[in-house]
Amino acid sequence: MTGGLYHTPPEVARDLIAEINHLRAERHAVILAHNYEYGEIQDLADFVGDSLGMAQFAAQSAAPILVVCGVHFMAETSAILSPEKMVLIPDPEAGCSLAASITAEQLRAWKAEHPGAVVVSYVNTTAEVKAETDYCCTSGNAERVIRAIPEDRKILFLPDMFLGSYLRQTTGRDMEIWAGECHVHAAIKPAMVDQQRAARPHADLLIHPECGCVTSTMHYLATGKISREGTHILSTEGMIRHAAQSPFREFVVATEIGVLHRMRKMNPDKQFFPIDDSISCPYMKQITLEKIRDSLRDLTHQVTVEPELANRARTAIERMIAL
Missing domain, CATH: 3.40.50.10800 (NadA-like)
Known part of the structure; x- marks a missing residue:
């Protein structure tokens, strides 16, 4: 153990x-x-x-x-x-730093600044915030939710700024993004990605869109500093599905370390490495x-x-x- x-x-x-x-x-x-x-x-x-x-x-x-x-x-x-x-x-x-980053009162004030906007809340929010929301989403279906909203509508996305930035870049939508973060995922830095890429050049790199490294990783992908082949930005469930189907034998996983247990259990013939052993949610x-x-x-x-x-x-x- x-x-x-x-x-x-x-x-x-x-x-x-x-x-x-x-x-x-x-x-x-x-x-x-x-x-x-x-x-x-x-x-x-x-x-x-x-x-x-x-x-x-x-x-x-x-x-x-x-x-x-x-x-x-x-x-x-x-x-x-x-x-x-x-x-x-x-x-x-057992709370959540991301859910604590916005209150219902703050959301109501933000909505008042952008009348007519569609509010999309990551599921990591309190019941009070969900009650002020038009759509909830998870990292797994967030892009689908964003694309389902009419293109002429402004979107207020909350509370995760890394997931929001990722969605704005991938969908090209008019989005205002709340400046919240999961302190665990925000601790995943570009230097960790660089270090693991150098240490395991033949491994598949799986990155959660909440991570602090997402914006820089997307820039690296666009400029060719990181190969698109073997780099995947996925939800936790997306990571698990990908690992089961991928021909790769080694994976570096950039999210909370608990997910490695299920990955290893489902794929005993493959190796899974955390982006860093410190990425654990207390x-x-x-x-x-x-x-x-x-x-x-x-x-x-x-x-x-x-x-x-x-x-x-x-x-x-x-x-x-x-x-």
């Missing part, structure tokens, strides 16, 4: 997993885990994926209790889409086996969203899912 992908010693994990499985069956609960969670949590989850996949699974599940192993906005999204279910988060303090890593056990046992840390607010936020999320 190395590389920051596991947290709990095997002998301790076995007992905790046995307790969790007993409680899961007793409660008729399902466990959802994000790609950035510890390896042992991904291994025991009923579903592992990105924010969109988690939301879709939660909405389709018949289970009365959903345990969301991710950050708080993900549990909120499940509560919005599944108001009849009990949604639990093992640690209510909020995601607040979720542990002990906290999952306690949450299921005591039904603690329930996440709810006030019905009127949930109804407004649900429209933007459902538009995202429809696309």
Whole structure:
């Protein structure tokens, strides 16, 4: 159990997993885990994926209790889409620096400066911000959402400035971009890309569009400083699909290190290297086996969203899912 992908010693994990499985069956609960969670949590989850996949699974599940192993906005999204279910988060303090970078009040003021603009919010936002939004998106479907909006409409994109910059360059749309960032992805710098490119010239380079290196990487691609062959800007789910299909045997992955666990598990004959071992989200890593056990046992840390607010936020999320 190395590389920051596991947290709990095997002998301790076995007992905790046995307790969790007993409680899961007793409660008729399902466990959802994000790609950035510890390896042992991904291994025991009923579903592992990105924010969109988690939301879709939660909405389709018949289970009365959903345990969301991710950050708080993900549990909120499940509560919005599944108001009849009990949604639990093992640690209510598992927040998100990107979601915290804009408030509903700030968004309302920004909208007032651009009347008639279409608001597109990355799913990494609070329920209050989603309620002020026209469309939600994930990194996986953001470009599709942008292209679905009539070309004569200005777009306000929030809160991630790196993903927004990437979308503006790829679509050529008239977009205003909020100056927010995920502090983990923003820590991925062009120098890391250069170092890994030099160290592993034959590896496929997979870059998440939230990364601080995206704008410079796109410039490098345009000028030929980085070869387009073997360089891919992809969502986490896009990375996972690409790695499974690619003839490459080595991959450098520029996103949170938790996704390496699923990649290695699905492709045991290939090698995956983090862009840097430091790219780990402390909020995601607040979720542990002990906290999952306690949450299921005591039904603690329930996440709810006030019905009127949930109804407004649900429209933007459902538009995202429809696309």
